[in-house]
Amino acid sequence: MDSNLFFSFTTTLLIIIFFHVSYFPLPSFSLRIYSEFIYPNFTTSNLQYVSNTGAFLTSQRTTFKAAIIHHEPSEEVADFYFSIIHVESNQIIWSANRDSPISNSDKFSLTSNGFSLVRENGQRIWSTPPFNSSVRALQLQESGNLVLIDNFNRTIWQSFDHPTDTIVVGQRLPVGTLLLSGLQNNVLTGNYSFMLIDHDAVLQWNSDTYWKISMDTSTFKDKNSPVAYLMLNGTGLYLCGYANVVVFQVILNYSTAFRVAQLNYDGRFTIKSFLNKQWTQEFVGPQKDCLIPNFCGAYGLCTEAVAGSNSGTCTCPSGFRSKTGTRSCLPPNASSLPPACGNGTRLSSSQMVSYEELSTGIDYFSNAFSTPILSGQDLLACANICSRNCSCLGYFYENSSGSCYPLNNQLGSFLTVDGQTDRKGYIKTIVSANNKNEKKGKNPPIVALVLIPTTAVSLLAILIVVGLFAWRKSRSKKTKEVKLGRPSSNNSVEIDTFSIPGLPVRFDYEELDKATNNFQNKIGSGGFGDVYKGTLSDKTTVAVKKITNSSNQGKKEFCTEIAIIGNIHHVNLVKLRGFCAQGRQRLLVYEYMSRGSLDRTLFGSGPVLEWQERFEIAMGTARGLAYLHSGCEQKIIHCDVKPENILLNDHFQVKISDFGLSKLLSPEQSSHFTTMRGTRGYLAPEWLTSSAISDKTDVYSFGMVLLEIVSGRKNCSTKTQTHSIEIDSGSGGDSSSSTVSIPLYFPLYALEMHEERRYKELADPKLEGRVRNEEVEMLVRVALCCVHEDPSLRPSMANVVSMMEGGIPLGTPRVEGLNFLRFYGRRFTEASNIEGSNVGNVFALFPQAMASSESTTTGSYGSLSYMSSQQVSGPR
Structure with a gap:
């Protein structure tokens, strides 16, 4: 071929290729999908793997995949999430950033420090915590567990320890770990939670319990032991104790299908399996619509559609009206709902508190699971407490026991109970001066009770104080007749006052005196008393706190500590083994923590x-x-968090101690x-x-x-600094240094x-x-x-x-x-x-x-x- 012709042909071909590439871009090619492992210095985004629906890592047999995807069904939403997905069912089992969405161009990055989600500008959105060793690989296991492995092949982080709303077969849910619901058509965290407590598993809405797994007829109790973790396998759902003993079990049909337990957006805890391209629901709790706290919206009333059925119908309580466009209800036209609590929340001079009385046969979901804040009181006491508390939206009063159940912070739905309880509900409303007259006659007993003249209340208070003073003086006289540490017939009543259901083991004073060798081995001081090391008759080493403050406040704190610690079990809370209430002696028996308190280890001269x-x-x-x-x-506030109250064992396991200053608070308190x-x-x-x-x-x-x-x-301490000082000795400047301590x-x-x-x-x-x-x-x-x-x-x-x-x-x-x-x-x-x-x-x-x-x-x-x-x- 002529060289000039060849040159011309080659030039023409290059021009054609150039224009083709410029005006007709080459098709995109998806990057490699990794199997089971990826290694540090790996970076990707959804844009790079868009043709693979965001997936860049699979488990060994491709049962699960890791991907950056949309959670919402609408492709118009620009929010993306890093998730683990069961491939066959497309079920999302875990998400890293459910409350912090990213764009499809933001990066997933794996380094030797862990993995993270990073914006294009370098801002870190989500990441694993810092580790003591370097990351060698990220592995997606066949179980669906995403694992970080170090150079010694040790697991230093795993997604199974940080569940979102779902657990799978083989995954454990420890006590204190939560499943948090999403929202309908949205992955943002909702208001429902599922968690294990010491002897059960509960569902809560805004921290109020509305269902326990022990309530379900398909749940069987095997042991009366504390619960340590929940586990799902091929045969059922199990709540196990600390020695792997089964406490509760929900037996399911044996299946090799893919099975998950999930907290749904609607507040139901479900177990379902996927086989032959379809889901089968195996367990649901609660089954009844009317047991879901917000099924009918705020102030709505849920009634069983047919007696004994699971489905519910929504109406408004008598006198309330529907809220346009929702299931929720509003109080009568003459009233308005209380303002939300905030700094400086108070009523104006033209407003007053009133209460709408609910019809008989109406109850609230949390009443069956909560402890009344008052018992043996009249309606006035309930009204007064609620009226003074801006977070209180109403209350239920139980006439037979004189008990008061407050409704706080956020109100859900009421339910019809067909006369199964004698509780009566009262909903707080705010009435302006213009509408006061309209309210007269509507519910005069409640308004009258709240607006009792101040002088009458003051007189009543004076009478109560005088009575209490006389009673205490009489009791003090009797107490003097009781020998220190030795019970008599006179204090048997006092001992009986501590016979509360659920209390831990009661010890005799003589037994603890012997165990501690007459309280010789003092190992520390806590709230209201000193702590001694002791050995019980079964050779168990314990720490005995001897209450030294015998005032009324001391006894009150002692009772509170028993009520709180004795019924709470958590790996990071000190366990109360027992107590002693004998004569004037008040002692608490704790598990022994060998390394003592954090302040000794942190501020001491040891390793x-x-x-x-x-x-x-x-x-x-x-x-x-x-x-x-x-x-x-119920919420518990410690109120004395400090290194002295953080105890350590030989393996530096942490346990918080000393609840002597704690109070078990109801929401309005x-x-x-x-x-x-x-x-x-x-x-x-x-x-x-x-x-x-x-x-x-x-x-x-x-x-x-x-x-x-x-x-x-210590936060308030001194810092040592060394200063050089020039000294004029006449033959040249000498220098010396001095050390000073500055605050x-x-x-x-x-x-x-x-x-x-x-x-x-x-x-x-x-x-x-x-x-x-x-x-x-x-x-x-x-x-x-x-x-x-x-x-x-x-x-x-x-x-x-x-x-x-x-x-x-x-x-x-x-x-x-x-x-x-x-x-x-x-x-x-x-x-x-x-x-x-x-x-x-x-x-x-x-x-x-x-x-x-x-x-x-x-x-x-x-x-x-x-x-x-x-x-x-x-x-x-």
């Missing part, structure tokens, strides 16, 4: 706590507090409880003002403890280092650099979020756990909400200079220092100058 050990201690403490706040049937005391240095600002005490008070204390775990020192308020130092992003400088110097900057950053950021001055800015303990586990993104501390730390730090420095080097006394000056502040922070500190250090900390 240095490594960073991973510190992280596990912080995590265990957070989980224990989260269980107290949201895992129990939680916003008005102001009589408790904690410990100086861990007290939230609201303790020192008239602000409400809530679970966020514990969150603040935990944040302060977390900073001490990071630094290895350091560590929370302020942490805030300043956070602002400069110099986190590693905050770590305990004894670690000698054996920690990464990002590991310190995580705990410091969590801690600073916890110590915001405004409680509403603090995360819940459940969210703290999720942040530390990597389930949700790390919070961002708001500097404006932490400026009060600058004031605290300045006052601490001033007080330290006054007191010299005796930093321990500085705490006592804090209230007075704060009282003199002209700061504009929330609350008034004026009254603090009249509070002693003993008043602030409580008895010790």
Whole structure:
């Protein structure tokens, strides 16, 4: 071929190819789908795997896949989620970022530090927590478990430990771990939860229980033991104890089909299996529509469509009206619903509280599962409590027992009970002055009770006080006749008052006296008493707390501690083995924790706590507090979170102790409880003002403890600095050095280092650099979020756990909400200079220092100058 012709042909071909590529792009090719393993320095996005429906990793036999996908059915939604999916059924069994959606161009990234979801601008949306060893691989197992493996082939993280709304065969759900529902056609977390408690599994709506698995007729109880975990397998659903003993079981037909247990968006817990391309529902609870808390919407009334059927029909209670476009109902035209609780919520002078009386035969779902806040009282007592509490939306009064059941925070549906209870419901409404006359005659008994003249109430209060004073004086006289530690016939009644169902083992005083060798081996001090090591007759080592405060408050706290700890079991809460109430002696018998309290290990001169050990201690403490706040049937606030109340065993397992300052709060009490005391240095600002005490008070204390775990020192301490000094000796300048101790308020130092992003400088110097900057950053950021001055800015303990586990993104501390730390730090420095080097006394000056502040922070500190250090900390 002529060379010129060949050249011309080649040039023409290249031009054709160029124009074809320019105007008709080449078809996209999907990237490789990996089987079972991917390795660090792997990055992808949905855009890269769009032709594979977002999947880039499968299990060995392609039973499951990992993908970045839409959860919502609408393709118009731009939200994507990293999920694990059962391929054949397309069932999503786990999602990493259900409350933090990403775009289809955002990245999934696997590095030696873990895996994360990252925006195009580098912002981290979700990630696994920091680890003590490097990641070698990410594995998707045939069980559906997503696992991170280190260089020693050890599992350092797995998705099975962090379920969303679903568990699969072989997956365990431990006590205190939640399944959280989604929303209809939306993956955002809903208001329903499923969780294990000490002797059952419960469904809750906004923390109110409405169903227990033990209620279902297909559930069989095998043992009367505490529950440790729930497991699903080919034959059924099992609730097992700590020795793998079966406590409850739901027997299902044996099946090799794919089976899941799921908390649905509608609040039902279901078990279903997938076979031959179709789902079969095997278990559902509750079955009845009217047992679902919000089936008929707020203030709606659910009635069985046919007596004994599972389906329900929705109407409005008599006198209420339908809310347009919803199932919910509204009160009569003359009334309005109470405003939502908030700072400064109060009624105007032209408004008054009234109550709409519900018809007979109407009940509320939570009444059967809750403990009344009052018993043996009249209707007036219920009305007065609800009227004073902005979170109370009404109450049910049980005439036969004089019990009061409040309705708090958010109201769901009522249900018809056909006269099975003598409880009567009253719904709070706000009536303006213009409508007062219309309300007269409607329900005069309730209005009249609430508006009793102040003078009459005052007179009644005086009579009660006088009566109580006389009774206490008489009782005190009788008590003097009882020998210390020795019961007699006179105190048999007192002992009987502690015979409450569910109490742990009762010990004789003589038995505990012998076990502790006459209380010789003192191992610590806690709220209201000292702690002694003892050995019971069965050779079990225990810790015995001897209550030394015999005042009425001490007895009250003693009873509270028994009622709370004796019926709660969690791996991160100390177990109460028994108690003694004999004569004036009050003792508690705990399981023994061999390493004692965290303060000894953290601040002592023993071996240095490594960073991973510190992280596990912080995590265990957070989980224990989260269980107290949201895992129990009723919220429990510890109120004295500090290193002395965090105990460790030989394996550094954490257990929170000393509930002597705790109160079992019903919801309406939680916003008005102001009589408790904690410990100086861990007290939230609201303790020192008239602000409400809530679970966020514990969150603040935990944040302060977390900073001490990071630094290895007390938050109020001294820092050693060395200065060089030039000395003029006449023949040249000599120098010498001097060491001085300067006061350091560590929370302020942490805030300043956070602002400069110099986190590693905050770590305990004894670690000698054996920690990464990002590991310190995580705990410091969590801690600073916890110590915001405004409680509403603090995360819940459940969210703290999720942040530390990597389930949700790390919070961002708001500097404006932490400026009060600058004031605290300045006052601490001033007080330290006054007191010299005796930093321990500085705490006592804090209230007075704060009282003199002209700061504009929330609350008034004026009254603090009249509070002693003993008043602030409580008895010790």
